[in-house]
Amino acid sequence: MKKADLILTDISYILTMDENLTEYKNADIVIKDGKIIDIGENKKNEYFGKTITGKNKIAIPGLINTHTHAAMTLLRGYGSDNPLKVWLEEYIWPAEGKLVSYEFVKDGTDTAIYEMLRNGITTFVDMYFYEDAVAQSVKESGIRAVLCTGILDFPTPGAKTPDEGLQKTEEFIKQFEKDENVFPAVGPHAPYTCSPQTLKKAFELAEKYDTLYHIHVSETQFEVNDIKERYGNTPVKHLKQLGVLNERVLAAHMVHPTEEEIDIIAENKVKIAHCPESNLKLASGVAPIPKMIEKGIVVGIGTDGTASNDDLDIIGEISTAAKLHKGYNLDPTVLNARQALKMATIEGAKAIRKEDKLGSLETGKNADIVLIDINDPHLQPLFDPYTQIVYSSNGKDVDTVIISGELKVLNKKVLVFDKEHLIEKANYWKNKVLEK
Amino acid sequence: MKKADLILTDISYILTMDENLTEYKNADIVIKDGKIIDIGENKKNEYFGKTITGKNKIAIPGLINTHTHAAMTLLRGYGSDNPLKVWLEEYIWPAEGKLVSYEFVKDGTDTAIYEMLRNGITTFVDMYFYEDAVAQSVKESGIRAVLCTGILDFPTPGAKTPDEGLQKTEEFIKQFEKDENVFPAVGPHAPYTCSPQTLKKAFELAEKYDTLYHIHVSETQFEVNDIKERYGNTPVKHLKQLGVLNERVLAAHMVHPTEEEIDIIAENKVKIAHCPESNLKLASGVAPIPKMIEKGIVVGIGTDGTASNDDLDIIGEISTAAKLHKGYNLDPTVLNARQALKMATIEGAKAIRKEDKLGSLETGKNADIVLIDINDPHLQPLFDPYTQIVYSSNGKDVDTVIISGELKVLNKKVLVFDKEHLIEKANYWKNKVLEK
Numbered sequence: 128m129k130k131a132d133l134i135l136t137d138i139s140y141i142l143t144m145d146e147n148l149t150e151y152k153n154a155d156i157v158i159k160d161g162k163i164i165d166i167g168e169n170k171k172n173e174y175f176g177k178t179i180t181g182k183n184k185i186a187i188p189g190l191i192n193t194h195t196h197a198a199m200t201l202l203r204g205y206g207s208d209n210p211l212k213v214w215l216e217e218y219i220w221p222a223e224g225k226l227v228s229y230e231f232v233k234d235g236t237d238t239a240i241y242e243m244l245r246n247g248i249t250t251f252v253d254m255y256f257y258e259d260a261v262a263q264s265v266k267e268s269g270i271r272a273v274l275c276t277g278i279l280d281f282p283t284p285g286a287k288t289p290d291e292g293l294q295k296t297e298e299f300i301k302q303f304e305k306d307e308n309v310f311p312a313v314g315p316h317a318p319y320t321c322s323p324q325t326l327k328k329a330f331e332l333a334e335k336y337d338t339l340y341h342i343h344v345s346e347t348q349f350e351v352n353d354i355k356e357r358y359g360n361t362p363v364k365h366l367k368q369l370g371v372l373n374e375r376v377l378a379a380h381m382v383h384p385t386e387e388e389i390d391i392i393a394e395n396k397v398k399i400a401h402c403p404e405s406n407l408k409l410a411s412g413v414a415p416i417p418k419m420i421e422k423g424i425v426v427g428i429g430t431d432g433t434a435s436n437d438d439l440d441i442i443g444e445i446s447t448a449a450k451l452h453k454g455y456n457l458d459p460t461v462l463n464a465r466q467a468l469k470m471a472t473i474e475g476a477k478a479i480r481k482e483d484k485l486g487s488l489e490t491g492k493n494a495d496i497v498l499i500d501i502n503d504p505h506l507q508p509l510f511d512p513y514t515q516i517v518y519s520s521n522g523k524d525v526d527t528v529i530i531s532g533e534l535k536v537l538n539k540k541v542l543v544f545d546k547e548h549l550i551e552k553a554n555y556w557k558n559k560v561l562e563k
Numbered sequence: 564m565k566k567a568d569l570i571l572t573d574i575s576y577i578l579t580m581d582e583n584l585t586e587y588k589n590a591d592i593v594i595k596d597g598k599i600i601d602i603g604e605n606k607k608n609e610y611f612g613k614t615i616t617g618k619n620k621i622a623i624p625g626l627i628n629t630h631t632h633a634a635m636t637l638l639r640g641y642g643s644d645n646p647l648k649v650w651l652e653e654y655i656w657p658a659e660g661k662l663v664s665y666e667f668v669k670d671g672t673d674t675a676i677y678e679m680l681r682n683g684i685t686t687f688v689d690m691y692f693y694e695d696a697v698a699q700s701v702k703e704s705g706i707r708a709v710l711c712t713g714i715l716d717f718p719t720p721g722a723k724t725p726d727e728g729l730q731k732t733e734e735f736i737k738q739f740e741k742d743e744n745v746f747p748a749v750g751p752h753a754p755y756t757c758s759p760q761t762l763k764k765a766f767e768l769a770e771k772y773d774t775l776y777h778i779h780v781s782e783t784q785f786e787v788n789d790i791k792e793r794y795g796n797t798p799v800k801h802l803k804q805l806g807v808l809n810e811r812v813l814a815a816h817m818v819h820p821t822e823e824e825i826d827i828i829a830e831n832k833v834k835i836a837h838c839p840e841s842n843l844k845l846a847s848g849v850a851p852i853p854k855m856i857e858k859g860i861v862v863g864i865g866t867d868g869t870a871s872n873d874d875l876d877i878i879g880e881i882s883t884a885a886k887l888h889k890g891y892n893l894d895p896t897v898l899n900a901r902q903a904l905k906m907a908t909i910e911g912a913k914a915i916r917k918e919d920k921l922g923s924l925e926t927g928k929n930a931d932i933v934l935i936d937i938n939d940p941h942l943q944p945l946f947d948p949y950t951q952i953v954y955s956s957n958g959k960d961v962d963t964v965i966i967s968g969e970l971k972v973l974n975k976k977v978l979v980f981d982k983e984h985l986i987e988k989a990n991y992w993k994n995k996v997l998e999k
Contacts, residue, residue, distance in 0.1 A: 204950040208899035407890030454843030463644035508993035514640040523959035557944035
């Protein structure tokens with residue numbers, strides 16, 4: 128008998144999401160020092176330590192949300208259903224201009240992390256301002272996150288100039304370079320808000336520190352037209368010409384790439400953060416995801432911020448994606464349940480270049496594990512566990528969340544942050560938003 | 564002080580969904596003899612009786628699911644992600660051929676009703692076989708349902724010929740003519756499975772007993788082509804020519820109507836059951852719902868059966884609808900949160916011609932009420948209750964469900980049927996499905 132820190136026993140189904148999509152039934156996962164040290168049938172008898180039963184549960188890797196703006200949770204639903212220009216100019220931007228501060232970002236991110244944990248998200252990618260506040264929330268909660276300050280050519284809540292933004296980014300990178308939870312990155316906002324010079328400087332910084340280069344690209348037809356007019360090129364070609372496209376780039380949205388641009392994305396190993404619900408709600412359109420996957424492009428899934436979605440439920444997001452692309456392409460075999468769940472796990476890990484540690488349940492990887500409760504009539508009968516997760520469940524069916532071997536959610540209760548305190552804070556900021 | 568049976572007090576928001584979308588804050592709903600007898604602020608002081616607090620809750624009318632095949636819950640997820648022909652011919656039809664019986668339908672409907680109640684559905688429209696078994700489930704649970712046997716030109720589990728199906732339908736109508744929970748209807752399956760003669764006979768029956776005429780219409784491009792080939796007309800025009808279109812008709816799907824057909828639907832006051840998730844998952848397409856609503860057509864929302872969706876969550880369904888039509892029409896103002904919630908309540912009631920009793924919270928109407936729990940960070944801050952329900956919540960946020968003044972769900976626990984027993988039955992039937 129060997130000592131373990133935590134043993135998950137008798138798990139009804141384990142979907143490892145490894146390269147072969149290995150599955151186990153009625154099997155165990157053994158955790159030590161924050162890592163998975165054993166997995167499979169009859170493993171529990173070889174170890175002693177704290178145990179949790181996985182009976183009537185499906186184990187999957189912790190879910191990865193590849194694009195969000197966590198703090199915007201405090202603007203959830205604010206000004207919804209308006210034309211985009213009205214929504215931004217009369218609601219979101221004035222509220223942000225008035226309120227975004229270290230405190231706003233900290234409180235908003237706390238609320239977002241609570242919701243993400245509840246829904247089985249163990250890693251998220253964030254672009255916003257005051258990322259030091261986001262890092263603080265991440266460290267307090269024990270979740271993981273790729274964090275980058277949004278760099279724009281006009282003054283932002285965190286920086287008066289793009290150079291100041293880049294400088295703060297560099298300091299932030301140095302601070303968290305070796306961290307196990309905070310993965311610092313460079314975040315040039317978009318081709319239409321960053322000059323070629325800013326985009327290139329940001330790229331050099333990402334190269335220098337070997338970080339992700341996270342950017343919004345080709346989100347709307349407006350952006351495509353704007354870039355064409357200013358630079359005579361579509362957005363992806365514009366970035367290619369600037370020399371800022373490589374395997375380090377995680378491009379959010381990518382709704383309107385041309386065929387040629389899809390090839391450029393594939394050749395340069397650019398990764399995509401697909402945000403279908405945000406793209407629908409903001410009327411940006413439907414990204415050609417099945418075609419991108421066919422070309423071998425890594426596609427993760429993202430919720431985007433709750434101001435434009437308005438939830439942080441990755442299972443809901445892959446459910447929408449799996450159905451949407453079938454209906455849009457008039458083909459019910461497109462983006463099947465296995466592919467959809469891959470987007471939220473191993474492909475998400477590849478999108479943030481952490482597939483050596485995250486994204487699948489394998490010996491040696493970080494013990495980031497989600498147990499989904501299937502002991503409910505709405506998930507029965509169960510013919511196929513992938514199908515059941517993608518088409519019949521949602522974040523509320525997540526029962527247990529483990530990060531680095533530590534319990535963050537148990538019996539559907541979030542164990543970090545105080546719920547009532549979060550609601551009080553949300554109300555405090557709501558009143559501030561509405562104050563004249 | 565007047566006597567009441569149940570008083571819901573201090574409800575944070577009441578969305579009545581009446582003609583003016585009247586709203587109340589921190590108000591009460593008073594129930595007697597299964598009806599709402601009073602509603603508004605400070606009403607609780609005028610009555611005595613059992614009380615339930617509505618603090619931190621939003622009250623909305625019981626949700627109406629205008630199209631499903633409840634018993635198919637036992638085939639949830641079976642054969643998903645296959646081409647339509649393979650799914651039907653190798654999975655669904657053989658399983659149905661082998662198993663559909665009174666027992667199968669009773670057990671499947673019990674499971675479906677449990678899930679529907681959990682998600683706040685208080686009325687559903689069902690078309691399947693052995694509707695006497697469905698009626699039994701409905702009566703045992705106290706939910707409401709429009710029930711019709713699917714009538715087809717080929718032998719079905721319930722009837723060897725369409726005439727036998729019509730005869731059984733007539734007996735069923737007579738049995739439940741005056742019932743408060745079971746609303747019998749006539750259910751010719753579709754224009755491509757019913758001859759003109761069958762469609763007309765069914766229409767005469769609906770006229771004779773003043774019932775709904777529930778039919779699948781224009782679900783797929785295949786159907787449109789098939790009807791064109793056989794009758795030289797598109798489906799709606801074909802039905803119009805047969806004289807089987809009036810205010811009694813509830814047409815499910817309606818994905819591919821022509822402009823001319825939309826006008827015919829409007830002129831004849833035909834109602835639509837929109838099933839966006841099923842239409843996406845089966846790759847049928849996207850129905851022109853915003854255009855139909857613009858023309859004044861009554862559009863309710865439906866989940867379709869769980870074999871093709873795969874859940875019975877009406878809040879999830881309106882959330883998908885509200886986002887889908889924005890993205891598909893490239894206009895973020897299309898199908899706003901108020902319109903989406905109307906589809907699930909008052910428009911649903913109009914779709915089944917029960918708007919005198921159901922679909923809004925008004926004095927004199929049936930006390931079919933849903934309380935949604937907003938005391939959770941994922942529903943905070945709350946700027947607008949409609950927005951929060953449609954874009955941020957799902958069925959799992961339903962806390963309390965009341966039908967005819969009787970509690971069916973309380974504190975998120977379903978009070979009818981035994982959960983473990985339902986799961987056992989689902990497993991029993993799963994094994995039967997998989998038996999060679």
